[in-house]
Amino acid sequence: MLHSKKIKIGIFDSGLGGLTVFKSLATLYRQNTSFLYLGDLAHLPYGDKSKKSIIKYSQKIVDFFIKKKVDLIIVACNSASSVALDSLQSNVPIVGTIDPSVQAVMQNNNSKSIGIIGTETTINSKAYNKAFKNYNIHSIACPLFVPIVEEGWENTEIAHQVATKYLSRFNSINLDTIILACTHYPMLIKTLKSVFHNLGYTNLTMIDSGSAIANYLSTELSFTQHIQTNNIVNLSDEFYVTDTSHQFNELANRFLGENIPNIKLIAL
């Protein structure tokens, strides 16, 4: 897929965490791209749902995006990427969070021992373990990270202690790479770096879904990067949610650093 004509990318997540992926892509590919974002708030969080339910919800969103004539679909939800991606039917390419993360690791030749942190569904699915066949994989579910981010507590002493409690399980393992397998986690980056530093990790490569997918579009789909320094949100973008939330505007603002002007409520 050459990125010379104007193309339309549909991005979805169970909530608003996928806006961190939208931000990474919009920053690099704004020039020839319009975006549709859908947050499936009616079924938030996917992390608690069964594989069967996540496939059903994801397929409805894919069908909606195809009706909207997108050229490419990004599954920005790690839970959906882990359990539903292979089952989704679509006539346009679908990119999840896992293949781009694998590619990002493989570009770093020296990587051998990888830590994965994510929600319980993502970790329990073992999807990342299957994708990284020849690596030592150590994975930890961190269910408190999402509510900590949603409270705006990502840089507090509590966040530091919770992260220390989870990540101390990596203490005696010589990790070289850590994958943030949840779209909320880039918000915690300062705290995570500090905790890993305290654990003795001074040279750890951190991979988040947004930058991994941005890199993947460039190498696998020949997208041309045009770094954009103005607003991330463009008037040609469309934002949809499947349920309302009192927190929506506040969270969207926190994830993007700017407001979303026009959010449409839809039923799927």
Next chain:
Amino acid sequence: MLHSKKIKIGIFDSGLGGLTVFKSLATLYRQNTSFLYLGDLAHLPYGDKSKKSIIKYSQKIVDFFIKKKVDLIIVACNSASSVALDSLQSNVPIVGTIDPSVQAVMQNNNSKSIGIIGTETTINSKAYNKAFKNYNIHSIACPLFVPIVEEGWENTEIAHQVATKYLSRFNSINLDTIILACTHYPMLIKTLKSVFHNLGYTNLTMIDSGSAIANYLSTELSFTQHIQTNNIVNLSDEFYVTDTSHQFNELANRFLGENIPNIKLIAL
């Protein structure tokens, strides 16, 4: 409703927290009662959903219970009790969490200043404020408490610090009563008591939904209490969920202190 013949009580919650209510009722009313419990895991947690969605999900559960010929329905979910209870159609009595809590406070004649802690939906609905017209109400949303309980961290230093961060907002207020307006919170009782003690509260009445509802059935519906010291779960009880969860058995065991033998997955 005299409690001489065998009756059937349907209890529902968005998740498994309502099992704390089931436990309170089954302990006191086991003798002449069978229970249906439904955890609407497909839409868990209601705390993130809109009023309209919560009414729709709750009505489907009420209809299911009526088909199952229950004599009484308990809305063990504080979010649903706060925003949906008045809209539900039923030919059997429906009891939520709010009226029983109001009654429990009124039985304590000296109560004047009441603290409410719950999820964001419950607190933002102001349903408790409306129910307590002549009291000073101070309410705080504590969204991290549910995931802390689900992690099994309720008696950790982190739980203590999170509780201190939330409850310190009650610091300069002379509360006499605190309502635990979320069915997960009884699991945190030791930590909450310790934090309130540190804040200088030595004589605070704590009201949880389970014991408030148990008391309400006795005073308002003339249920006769027969304290049961054997197993809480009886073979005549039925347990339903609307989605599966890897955590279900572990959590159910933690909430009840015993296993649930036969859980049925249904679609509503």
